[in-house]
Amino acid sequence: MITTDFVSGSPCWIELGASDLQRSLDFYHGLFGWQAESAGPDTGGYMILRSGGKAVGGAAPLMEEGQPPAWSLYFQTDDTEATTRTVTRLGGTVHVGPMDVMGMGVMAHYSDPQGSHFAAWQPLSFPGLEAVDEPNSLMWVELWTPDGDAGRAFYAELFGWEFEAFPLPEDQGTYWVLTPAGAGADRGMGGLMPAGPEMLGATQGRGDWHPVFHVEDPEAVTARVGESGGTVYMGPEEMPGVGRLSACADPDGNTFVLLKPSPM
Numbered sequence: 226m227i228t229t230d231f232v233s234g235s236p237c238w239i240e241l242g243a244s245d246l247q248r249s250l251d252f253y254h255g256l257f258g259w260q261a262e263s264a265g266p267d268t269g270g271y272m273i274l275r276s277g278g279k280a281v282g283g284a285a286p287l288m289e290e291g292q293p294p295a296w297s298l299y300f301q302t303d304d305t306e307a308t309t310r311t312v313t314r315l316g317g318t319v320h321v322g323p324m325d326v327m328g329m330g331v332m333a334h335y336s337d338p339q340g341s342h343f344a345a346w347q348p349l350s351f352p353g354l355e356a357v358d359e360p361n362s363l364m365w366v367e368l369w370t371p372d373g374d375a376g377r378a379f380y381a382e383l384f385g386w387e388f389e390a391f392p393l394p395e396d397q398g399t400y401w402v403l404t405p406a407g408a409g410a411d412r413g414m415g416g417l418m419p420a421g422p423e424m425l426g427a428t429q430g431r432g433d434w435h436p437v438f439h440v441e442d443p444e445a446v447t448a449r450v451g452e453s454g455g456t457v458y459m460g461p462e463e464m465p466g467v468g469r470l471s472a473c474a475d476p477d478g479n480t481f482v483l484l485k486p487s488p489m
Contacts, residue, residue, distance in 0.1 A: 227357045227364060227414050231301045234384035234405040235414055236366045237346055237353030238299035239436050241284040242292065244477050246270065248454075250284060252475055255453050256446055257361040257438065268327075279356035281363065294477035297334065297344045298366050298434045300384060305331040305347040311383050312337075323347075337379050339370045340431025358439065365437035366403075366415035367482060373419035376432065377401060380417075388417070437470075437482040446483050447471040 231237045243249035250261045264271040274282045302308040305323040312335045321334040329351035334344045356362045370376040380386045385406030390399050401417040440446045443461040450473045460471030468486040
């Protein structure tokens with residue numbers, strides 16, 4: 226499970242880059258009740274997203290011409306400079322090199338060799354998410370990738386992640402559960418799944434990191450996705466041993482999953 230006891234390689238922040246920030250804020254407020262709070266006058270319009278007063282992510286307008294809208298998933302690192310060197314050595318792409326963020330931490334943005342965008346965060350004064358694994362917050366991260374073997378090899382060397390295989394029903398392949406190095410099976414934090422073009426249309430065949438949000442009423446929330454200008458690709462459907470889930474996208478086409486987990 227994801228916790229706020231962040232260790233190296235664990236997800237610690239999510240951030241939405243939106244083509245129309247107010248439209249996206251209204252969309253996610255309608256789904257989850259999130260409140261948006263300005264991060265300050267000199268932050269380029271950056272907003273902190275809160276649920277019950279706790280930070281559950283950030284959102285900002287697109288900063289550069291041609292920048293695609295995206296949910297960016299941040300993973301904790303003890304040394305952003307070293308992480309950046311390893312990304313380059315492993316054939317990834319550095320989009321934004323290590324940059325201090327107002328003394329709160331050092332961030333960097335990358336893509337893996339399959340084109341999946343992700344980010345790293347070296348905390349200084351700000352560790353990251355204040356609420357996870359509860360309704361209307363992040364509970365899992367997921368990578369759909371055109372090359373599962375290459376994806377596992379890249380992240381195993383970059384973050385030291387450990388992987389456990391779970392065969393999918395009806396010979397649909399293997400789902401790999403991700404765990405931070407040495408953290409144990411109860412700290413599974415996400416999944417990696419090989420994906421064909423039909424699952425990667427929104428990214429033109431590139432890999433796709435996306436968040437999974439905990440919801441208590443997947444039918445109602447999924448209905449609101451379509452009513453609010455988003456897209457429902459699948460669900461809600463029952464996944465044995467996992468829960469009831471839907472695969473969706475916001476009005477910018479950013480993929481996310483809604484999940485009501487099965488009782489433990």
